[in-house]
Amino acid sequence: MQSAKELILKNKAACSFIKENKINIDENLIPLFSYVTKSSKCASCKGLDECSQVVRGKSPVLEEALGHVEVAFESCKYLEEYEKEVSKRSNLKTISCTFEGFNFENVEVNQARGQVLSKIKSVLTSFKEGVTPKGMYLYGKYGCGKSYLLAFLAKRLSDGGKKVIFAYYPDLVRQVKSSIGAGKLESIVDELKEVDCLFLDDFGGEQNSEFIRDEVLGAVLQDRMMNNLFTCISSNISKELLVDHISNGNKEIDLVKASRIFERIKTLMEFIELDDKNYR
Numbered sequence: 001m002q003s004a005k006e007l008i009l010k011n012k013a014a015c016s017f018i019k020e021n022k023i024n025i026d027e028n029l030i031p032l033f034s035y036v037t038k039s040s041k042c043a044s045c046k047g048l049d050e051c052s053q054v055v056r057g058k059s060p061v062l063e064e065a066l067g068h069v070e071v072a073f074e075s076c077k078y079l080e081e082y083e084k085e086v087s088k089r090s091n092l093k094t095i096s097c098t099f100e101g102f103n104f105e106n107v108e109v110n111q112a113r114g115q116v117l118s119k120i121k122s123v124l125t126s127f128k129e130g131v132t133p134k135g136m137y138l139y140g141k142y143g144c145g146k147s148y149l150l151a152f153l154a155k156r157l158s159d160g161g162k163k164v165i166f167a168y169y170p171d172l173v174r175q176v177k178s179s180i181g182a183g184k185l186e187s188i189v190d191e192l193k194e195v196d197c198l199f200l201d202d203f204g205g206e207q208n209s210e211f212i213r214d215e216v217l218g219a220v221l222q223d224r225m226m227n228n229l230f231t232c233i234s235s236n237i238s239k240e241l242l243v244d245h246i247s248n249g250n251k252e253i254d255l256v257k258a259s260r261i262f263e264r265i266k267t268l269m270e271f272i273e274l275d276d277k278n279y280r
Contacts, residue, residue: 150166
């Protein structure tokens with residue numbers, strides 16, 4: 001049976017550490033042997049599910065202080081990968097929708113999507129350069145891929161460290177209305193105002209009301225415009241019909257308020273029409 005010292009001298013990492021720090025093996029036999037024993041558990045590990053360390057995902061490392069050796073622990077590559085993935089997920093909040101079933105690895109590229117994909121590329125480049133670009137008001141017929149393309153962009157932004165909310169707008173409106181009685185309206189609206197990147201999906205599919213238009217949508221867009229925060233909307237409603245939809249009537253005051261919201265949208269976003277096939 002090999003002695004503790006022999007096992008230590010067979011460990012490349014331990015030997016390098018001993019040589020670099022001029023360590024006396026006999027005086028530090030216990031911590032060195034502890035390191036070799038614990039590090040051997042990591043040698044053939046294939047992932048966190050197989051981890052046999054006392055603290056999951058923590059690998060032993062050697063440290064030296066005035067000739068004395070100590071064994072410390074740091075996150076292994078598998079734990080770091082896991083923590084990065086958890087961090088990415090925490091950056092993305094979805095409201096009444098899910099990205100499950102979306103294949104973001106192979107985005108279909110065609111002529112109809114050219115302008116949208118070019119805009120997505122431009123947005124990602126701008127953020128990498130530290131510049132907040134204009135968002136998109138992406139409109140087109142039902143099923144042509146508007147939600148998917150905005151979801152792809154939202155996922156890329158959240159993976160890059162941005163805090164993102166992606167909300168199915170008709171359900172968001174219902175949640176906002178129900179939050180009034182529960183005293184949660186202000187916190188919901190504040191979150192929509194302040195998040196790094198806001199995506200409102202299927203705008204126009206909601207039951208419109210003056211309160212939602214003036215106190216929620218208008219307030220959120222105003223704050224985001226003032227603070228230059230990235231915002232995107234998808235809709236079946238074209239740019240030309242948008243004011244009529246927002247006004248929800250023919251009263252002059254409604255048209256004025258709708259025009260103000262239209263101007264906020266125009267300031268925050270580029271109008272892009274997607275005229276692609278029906279993917280559903």
